[in-house]
Structure formats: C-alpha cells, structure tokens
Amino acid sequence: METVSITTSPTYDLTALRRAVITLLEPLGGMSAFVTSGERVLLKPNMLSAKEPDKAVTTHPSVVRVVAGLVKEAGGIVLIGDSPGIGGFLRVAEKSGIFKAARESGAPLVEFKEAVELQGSGTFRSIRIARAYYEADKIINLPKLKTHEMMTMTCAVKNLFGAVIGTEKAGWHLKAGSSRELFARVLLEIYLLKKPALNIVDAITAMEGNGPGSGDPIHLGLLIAGANPVAVDVIAGRLAGIPADMLCIEREAAKMGLPGALASDIRLCGSPIESIPEARFKLPTGLDVQFGLPSFLTKALKNQLISYPAANQKTCKLCGICRDACPPKAITIQNSALSVDNARCIRCWCCRELCPYDAMQTKSGLLLRTLKLLPGRK
Numbered sequence: 523m524e525t526v527s528i529t530t531s532p533t534y535d536l537t538a539l540r541r542a543v544i545t546l547l548e549p550l551g552g553m554s555a556f557v558t559s560g561e562r563v564l565l566k567p568n569m570l571s572a573k574e575p576d577k578a579v580t581t582h583p584s585v586v587r588v589v590a591g592l593v594k595e596a597g598g599i600v601l602i603g604d605s606p607g608i609g610g611f612l613r614v615a616e617k618s619g620i621f622k623a624a625r626e627s628g629a630p631l632v633e634f635k636e637a638v639e640l641q642g643s644g645t646f647r648s649i650r651i652a653r654a655y656y657e658a659d660k661i662i663n664l665p666k667l668k669t670h671e672m673m674t675m676t677c678a679v680k681n682l683f684g685a686v687i688g689t690e691k692a693g694w695h696l697k698a699g700s701s702r703e704l705f706a707r708v709l710l711e712i713y714l715l716k717k718p719a720l721n722i723v724d725a726i727t728a729m730e731g732n733g734p735g736s737g738d739p740i741h742l743g744l745l746i747a748g749a750n751p752v753a754v755d756v757i758a759g760r761l762a763g764i765p766a767d768m769l770c771i772e773r774e775a776a777k778m779g780l781p782g783a784l785a786s787d788i789r790l791c792g793s794p795i796e797s798i799p800e801a802r803f804k805l806p807t808g809l810d811v812q813f814g815l816p817s818f819l820t821k822a823l824k825n826q827l828i829s830y831p832a833a834n835q836k837t838c839k840l841c842g843i844c845r846d847a848c849p850p851k852a853i854t855i856q857n858s859a860l861s862v863d864n865a866r867c868i869r870c871w872c873c874r875e876l877c878p879y880d881a882m883q884t885k886s887g888l889l890l891r892t893l894k895l896l897p898g899r900k
C-alpha cells in the first residue's frame with residue numbers, strides 16, 4: 523500500500539504552516555524518515571513563470587521556506603532548483619517570492635542548466651535531465667495543484683518535468699505529438715529515472731480553470747504528502763473533484779502497472795477525506811470533451827471535438843514568446859496579426875501556458891461548445 527497524508531492548512535502564515543507541515547508528515551514518520559544528516563536535498567517547487575504568489579501559478583514561497591527549515595533541522599543540506607518554462611530563472615524566483623524564501627532559508631538557488639544524458643526505459647531511447655536534479659542525494663517535490671490544459675491536472679508527477687532543461691521541454695511536446703497518453707508515459711518515465719523521496723503538494727490556494735498558467739486561484743486549504751507521486755496525484759485529483767478517468771497520467775500509470783495508480787492501493791492518513799468539503803474544479807476550456815464519450819464517436823467527430831488556440835487580437839502584444847516556444851512552429855506573426863496553423867498545431871497548449879498577457883484563448887467548434895453546455899459537463 524502507498525500512504526498519502528492530508529492536512530488542512532487554511533493559511534500561508536509561516537508559524538501555522540510549519541505546524542501544519544509537521545502534522546502532515548507525522549503519519550509518514552516525519553521529515554527525518556526522508557532525510558538523513560549530511561544529504562544534499564534538492565527542493566523542486568513549481569516555478570513555471572514570473573507571477574506573484576497569489577496568482578497560484580507557482581508553489582507558494584512559504585511552503586518552500588517551511589520545508590527548507592524542516593530539512594535543515596533533519597540535518598540535510600538544502601538546495602532549491604527548477605528550470606522555468608519561460609522567463610529568466612532569477613526573475614521567476616524574484617517574482618514568485620522563492621528568491622526571498624531561499625535567502626531567508628540560507629539555501630542556494632540552483633538553475634537547471636547543465637544536463638546529463640540518461641538511457642530511457644520505454645518510450646524514449648535517451649533523455650537529458652538536469653545534472654543538479656539527478657545528482658542530488660534526495661529530491662523533495664513541491665508541486666502546486668493546478669488544472670492543466672493538456673493533461674487535465676498538474677501536480678506531483680507533472681512537476682518533475684521541470685527536471686528537463688527549459689529550452690528542451692518543447693522538443694518533448696513535439697516528440698509526444700498531441701497524444702496525451704504518450705506524453706503521460708514520458709512524464710512517468712522521467713519520474714522513474716529519479717524518484718523523489720517525498721512529495722508535498724501546495725493545495726492551500728490551488729488553481730482551477732485555464733491552468734497551469736492562466737487559471738483562477740481557488741482556496742482549498744489543504745496540504746497533501748506521500749513518497750509516491752502517482753498516489754499523491756490520485757488523491758489530489760479526488761480532492762479537486764476531477765473525475766479519475768480524466769487524469770491522463772494516472773490512467774497511464776495504471777496501464778503501466780505502477781504502484782499507487784489505483785485508489786485501492788492507497789492508505790489515507792491525517793485529516794479524514796470524508797471531513798473535507800468536496801471541491802469541483804472548473805476545467806480548462808481548451809480541454810477536449812473526448813473523455814467519457816464512446817471511442818467510435820470521438821474518432822468520427824475528432825475535428826469537431828477539439829479546440830485550438832487563438833490569440834485575442836486586442837490583448838495580444840505580438841511579443842512572439844508563444845511563436846518562439848511553439849514546438850511544431852504553428853504560430854506566425856505577420857502584418858501585426860498572429861495566426862495559428864491548426865493543421866500543424868499539436869494542442870500542447872504551451873502557447874497559452876507561456877503567454878505573459880493571458881492573450882491566448884480557446885477556439886472551439888460548434889459541436890464542442892454544445893457538448894460543454896450539456897448538464898454535468900464543464
């Protein structure tokens with residue numbers, strides 16, 4: 523059985539949060555069950571882009587600070603690292619508050635720049651992941667619970683994709699094409715290359731709607747932890763009210779026979795899940811409605827059941843960030859207008875994720891819009 527602990531934590535106030543994290547980890551054996559004296563422990567927060575903590579795009583700096591403190595008390599040497607999808611590492615660290623958290627914790631910030639090449643076990647022959655990540659004695663994964671346009675939800679497993687150097691992420695989107703299943707498998711194989719020792723999810727203020735970069739903050743007041751990120755994600759999805767069959771990564775993990783992919787494999791401890799009010803996250807507008815529909819229908823109506831990105835010409839600043847990041851180069855800017863070539867687009871939604879002006883929107887066909895209006899669908 524995989525153990526997952528849940529604790530309520532209404533606030534990011536440092537004193538209250540420290541108490542909550544200690545309570546969270548107690549049933550798992552406390553921080554000393556994961557960290558041995560003298561080990562170099564890398565904290566891996568979500569540092570997607572340069573947004574303030576209250577936007578809920580990045581892991582809250584208080585979570586980073588409290589966990590860094592507990593690792594130090596357990597005798598570990600703390601490092602804090604990531605490779606943002608967009609923006610300079612220091613700018614993201616500054617704006618997200620993680621720079622200050624690192625300074626106050628006395629922990630160096632490590633930008634993932636140099637990579638090591640590792641042999642893949644299934645989907646890929648080799649993959650380059652950050653040396654600082656691979657060579658740390660222990661990884662403590664600190665994801666933010668958010669909706670995700672391509673994968674429905676991003677939490678513990680998806681946060682480990684940050685181990686791939688920023689500029690190389692787009693290449694993986696391209697290799698995995700528009701297949702969520704294949705991309706989920708790549709993410710799981712990355713997790714298996716270097717398993718985190720511990721995952722602590724910041725779900726105090728989570729994100730719903732058009733995550734992971736442009737959604738709406740939603741207060742859940744929860745922390746979730748466990749050694750197995752797949753099991754942690756299964757529980758996070760349940761707490762967010764996202765149907766299990768829409769969690770692409772966990773579905774794929776179940777097919778691969780990975781431990782923790784089934785709710786029946788998980789032992790819950792801490793706050794009883796029944797005592798936690800059930801949330802029902804708004805899902806991203808770009809998410810296809812193929813989930814739950816018969817496969818013959820989704821095949822026949824594929825083109826009418828999917829959404830494509832389209833820039834809001836009023837708010838788009840033509841900065842070119844999405845164009846430069848688009849894996850298949852489906853975006854062009856000409857004559858002061860941005861256009862997306864739908865035939866090339868693999869609907870990875872990197873453009874929406876990375877747009878600093880929230881200008882990339884969703885264009886859905888009539889059938890898709892109609893289906894989304896049906897009762898029970900968001």
Ligand code: SF4
Nearest residue numbers: 838839841842844877
């Ligand atoms: S959609 Fe956003 S990222 Fe793309 S060019 Fe416009 S403002 Fe820049």
Ligand code: SF4
Nearest residue numbers: 848867868870871873
């Ligand atoms: S246009 Fe956007 S969604 Fe389509 S492939 Fe490019 S980055 Fe991905």
